[in-house]
Amino acid sequence: MMEAMDILTTASLWSAVLRIATPLIFGVLGALICERAGVLNLGIEGIMTMGAMIGWLTVYWGGDLWAGLAMAVLAGMVIGWLHAMLTVPLGLSQHVAGLGITLFASALAYYLYRLWVQVGNLPPTIVPFQPWAVPILSDIPFLGEVLFTQTPPTYVALILVGLVAWMLARTPMGLALRMTGENPHAVEAQGLNPMRIRIWAVMVGSGIMALGGAFLTTAAFNSFFPSMVQGRGWICIALVVFASWRPGKALVGALLFALFDAFQLRLQTVVEGVPYQLFLMAPYVLSIVALILVARRARVPEALMQPYRRGER
Amino acid sequence: MTVGDVLELDGITKRFGALVANDDVTLSLKKGEVLALLGENGAGKTTLMNILFGHYAADAGEVRVLGKPLPSAKPRAAIAAGVGMVHQHFTLAGNLTVLENIVIGSESLWKVGMDREGAERKIRALSAQFGLPVDPAARIGDLSVGERQRVEILKALYREARILILDEPTAVLARPEAEQLFTILRGMAKGGLSIIFISHKLHEVMGASDRVVVLRAGKVVAERVTAETTAAELAELMVGRAVARPKRAAHEAGAPVVVAEGLSVTKGGGMALDRVRFEVRAGEILGIVGVSGNGQAMLGRALSGLARPDAGTITFDGRDISRITPRQAVKLGIGRVPEDRQAQGVVGDLAVWENAVLERLRDFSRFGFVRRRAAEAHAAGLIGRFDIRGAAPATRTRLLSGGNMQKLILGRNLAAGPRFLLANQPTRGLDEGAIAGVHAELLMARAEGAAILLISEDLDEAVGLSDRLQAISKGRLSEPILAEDVDARRLGLMMAGVWETRDAV
Numbered sequence: 001m002m003e004a005m006d007i008l009t010t011a012s013l014w015s016a017v018l019r020i021a022t023p024l025i026f027g028v029l030g031a032l033i034c035e036r037a038g039v040l041n042l043g044i045e046g047i048m049t050m051g052a053m054i055g056w057l058t059v060y061w062g063g064d065l066w067a068g069l070a071m072a073v074l075a076g077m078v079i080g081w082l083h084a085m086l087t088v089p090l091g092l093s094q095h096v097a098g099l100g101i102t103l104f105a106s107a108l109a110y111y112l113y114r115l116w117v118q119v120g121n122l123p124p125t126i127v128p129f130q131p132w133a134v135p136i137l138s139d140i141p142f143l144g145e146v147l148f149t150q151t152p153p154t155y156v157a158l159i160l161v162g163l164v165a166w167m168l169a170r171t172p173m174g175l176a177l178r179m180t181g182e183n184p185h186a187v188e189a190q191g192l193n194p195m196r197i198r199i200w201a202v203m204v205g206s207g208i209m210a211l212g213g214a215f216l217t218t219a220a221f222n223s224f225f226p227s228m229v230q231g232r233g234w235i236c237i238a239l240v241v242f243a244s245w246r247p248g249k250a251l252v253g254a255l256l257f258a259l260f261d262a263f264q265l266r267l268q269t270v271v272e273g274v275p276y277q278l279f280l281m282a283p284y285v286l287s288i289v290a291l292i293l294v295a296r297r298a299r300v301p302e303a304l305m306q307p308y309r310r311g312e313r
Numbered sequence: 314m315t316v317g318d319v320l321e322l323d324g325i326t327k328r329f330g331a332l333v334a335n336d337d338v339t340l341s342l343k344k345g346e347v348l349a350l351l352g353e354n355g356a357g358k359t360t361l362m363n364i365l366f367g368h369y370a371a372d373a374g375e376v377r378v379l380g381k382p383l384p385s386a387k388p389r390a391a392i393a394a395g396v397g398m399v400h401q402h403f404t405l406a407g408n409l410t411v412l413e414n415i416v417i418g419s420e421s422l423w424k425v426g427m428d429r430e431g432a433e434r435k436i437r438a439l440s441a442q443f444g445l446p447v448d449p450a451a452r453i454g455d456l457s458v459g460e461r462q463r464v465e466i467l468k469a470l471y472r473e474a475r476i477l478i479l480d481e482p483t484a485v486l487a488r489p490e491a492e493q494l495f496t497i498l499r500g501m502a503k504g505g506l507s508i509i510f511i512s513h514k515l516h517e518v519m520g521a522s523d524r525v526v527v528l529r530a531g532k533v534v535a536e537r538v539t540a541e542t543t544a545a546e547l548a549e550l551m552v553g554r555a556v557a558r559p560k561r562a563a564h565e566a567g568a569p570v571v572v573a574e575g576l577s578v579t580k581g582g583g584m585a586l587d588r589v590r591f592e593v594r595a596g597e598i599l600g601i602v603g604v605s606g607n608g609q610a611m612l613g614r615a616l617s618g619l620a621r622p623d624a625g626t627i628t629f630d631g632r633d634i635s636r637i638t639p640r641q642a643v644k645l646g647i648g649r650v651p652e653d654r655q656a657q658g659v660v661g662d663l664a665v666w667e668n669a670v671l672e673r674l675r676d677f678s679r680f681g682f683v684r685r686r687a688a689e690a691h692a693a694g695l696i697g698r699f700d701i702r703g704a705a706p707a708t709r710t711r712l713l714s715g716g717n718m719q720k721l722i723l724g725r726n727l728a729a730g731p732r733f734l735l736a737n738q739p740t741r742g743l744d745e746g747a748i749a750g751v752h753a754e755l756l757m758a759r760a761e762g763a764a765i766l767l768i769s770e771d772l773d774e775a776v777g778l779s780d781r782l783q784a785i786s787k788g789r790l791s792e793p794i795l796a797e798d799v800d801a802r803r804l805g806l807m808m809a810g811v812w813e814t815r816d817a818v
Contacts, residue, residue, distance in 0.1 A: 182406030189404040190418030191389030
């Protein structure tokens with residue numbers, strides 16, 4: 001038991017927490033932007049898969065790692081645009097459209113991968129992002145190793161949390177976005193176009209989700225395989241609720257889940273006589289418990305999942 | 314354009330399918346004027362204002378502000394031209410603050426950062442200038458309806474509106490709040506703003522406007538200077554015929570049908586009903602008057618089987634009904650017209666015929682299947698007998714106007730020949746023509762021997778219809794008095810909870 005507790009004080013655990021949390025942070029921020037504008041985006045799982053594939057492929061074809069991320073964002077936005085078209089102007093069920101997008105984008109990603117890439121016994125690899133030690137800051141004991149010796153996309157994710165939080169709370173655009181998720185009729189009455197706001201929110205949100213996928217293939221691993229997103233998208237959808245639609249809390253949620261995950265991985269090696277599947281389940285069970293404890297007080301955007309039609313109420 | 318006109322609507326026509334909502338409407342507004350747009354529900358008032366504000370595009374005609382034409386269907390252009398609109402259904406976001414609701418749209422979306430302090434200063438200044446107190450940091454969801462309306466008005470003022478349109482601004486307000494609102498509007502007009510308010514309430518129009526434009530079936534039928542007209546003339550113009558609420562004929566009441574004794578209901582620790590006693594006799598209307606929120610809602614709930622009394626009895630033909638379910642109530646022949654027709658009266662998304670038979674589905678089914686043809690025939694019968702306009706059996710009920718929805722509910726109850734009818738605020742929100750229709754139906758039921766309990770906040774209605782009246786105040790019920798003995802002072806005292814028991818009948 002002491003051994004298990006000792007794990008918690010190792011820098012390598014906390015460094016892993018940040019690494020595991022990175023795709024979740026991207027995913028949850030993307031989902032949060034969509035939902036704050038009133039559109040549930042269950043296409044997230046497929047969008048992340050597409051981002052993973054396109055990001056990796058760009059690099060495999062000789063592109064820069066950063067170009068890989070950029071192309072992933074673009075791919076995410078294209079699929080986001082499709083989801084936005086189905087749910088905003090056409091006003092279709094956001095659940096059904098989102099699940100359809102996930103199935104479609106996941107399959108399309110794998111299809112394109114097989115079409116364009118020769119796969120032998122082992123999947124082809126790229127040279128991924130390497131950890132980059134921030135000068136000076138990385139010399140801080142413990143904290144330096146945990147926070148400032150990560151791969152660049154992790155830094156991007158952390159900065160993005162602050163940026164999204166600031167955008168939502170402090171800019172006219174953020175206000176318009178939030179208002180669109182609360183009452184699109186109010187937005188229209190003030191001379192703005194809620195449909196356009198929703199479409200852009202879904203596209204930008206989807207682009208950010210795709211970054212989460214791209215992190216997996218360009219930083220966490222070095223190759224693409226079709227099932228690699230592994231439900232992270234769904235976790236993000238739950239984390240948005242856990243976070244009460246707030247970026248700061250979303251970060252906390254992502255870190256918490258990553259902590260459970262990193263901890264159980266290490267626990268498997270320390271504790272004997274317990275089937276490892278139980279450990280694998282633990283983060284999900286704990287997430288549900290956390291959701292129950294926190295999310296009952298959550299303030300849902302009032303117009304979430306309500307299609308907006310002009311002149312109707 | 315005559316001198317001083319700030320706004321002109323010229324030949325506005327708008328069709329929705331076969332329905333002509335606005336037919337060649339022309340009107341103008343002068344600077345500093347309060348113009349009332351009067352018309353019944355469905356006369357096209359709201360459509361006209363939505364065209365003016367740019368929510369809809371007109372099929373023909375032009376809107377000019379200060380002589381310049383407004384591009385159609387662009388709220389942004391209307392706002393920029395100085396037109397502000399206060400919608401009947403507030404366009405506010407409940408989870409956001411007052412300040413956020415007001416400033417949205419006033420700054421470029423691409424601006425980095427927001428000038429919250431400046432905005433707050435400006436809001437406070439406008440609040441003070443126009444007498445619209447509100448806390449900029451408060452969350453909309455925590456505000457009262459009256460405060461929310463102030464926010465709506467501030468929203469328009471914040472965008473420098475010179476022309477203010479208010480769509481049925483008093484629909485959600487209590488009388489004192491409404492009077493306060495009109496005082497504020499008059500002050501604004503004195504300050505140079507021009508105001509159009511939509512209403513179907515004659516006393517408001519007479520009290521608060523300079524000029525009245527009457528709209529009927531999409532057309533302007535008359536224009537009057539308020540000082541030179543009367544409420545009676547306006548009523549006739551609005552409805553298109555002389556309307557008078559029907560009068561109660563003298564009529565002998567029968568034996569008591571429903572009797573309540575010592576009825577008490579507690580709610581959240583307090584007494585919602587406190588040892589209430591009344592009896593309603595066959596062929597009479599007993600009116601319960603009172604200021605809103607004094608236990609009327611609970612009385613209605615207790616009588617329709619939705620709340621369990623903590624003490625006391627209610628009997629129906631001598632049988633205790635204080636613990637019945639709504640289903641048993643239907644079976645016993647207790648008709649109910651609920652307070653909130655949208656929420657409790659009908660299922661809006663179902664067809665008229667479905668709502669017509671919902672309460673007595675058993676009577677319209679065989680082997681567990683609904684006999685649709687019989688049900689539709691029944692609905693068609695109700696539509697004919699109770700003059701439910703704009704409805705066919707297959708019409709979605711949501712599409713009916715409030716008055717016609719109420720006629721459907723009343724008809725559904727009256728067709729079954731109820732021995733007892735609970736009518737809770739039966740004419741709230743209805744226009745004059747519809748009110749007269751509902752009153753006629755209630756009096757007809759009374760003449761046929763139904764015992765009717767009328768709960769109403771409208772004193773004219775209660776006094777006009779009821780044989781006897783009781784006042785409700787803080788959950789307590791006064792002794793009944795005869796409608797003939799009513800005078801305003803005594804009724805006022807009763808509603809304030811002051812009553813004597815001497816001359817009870």
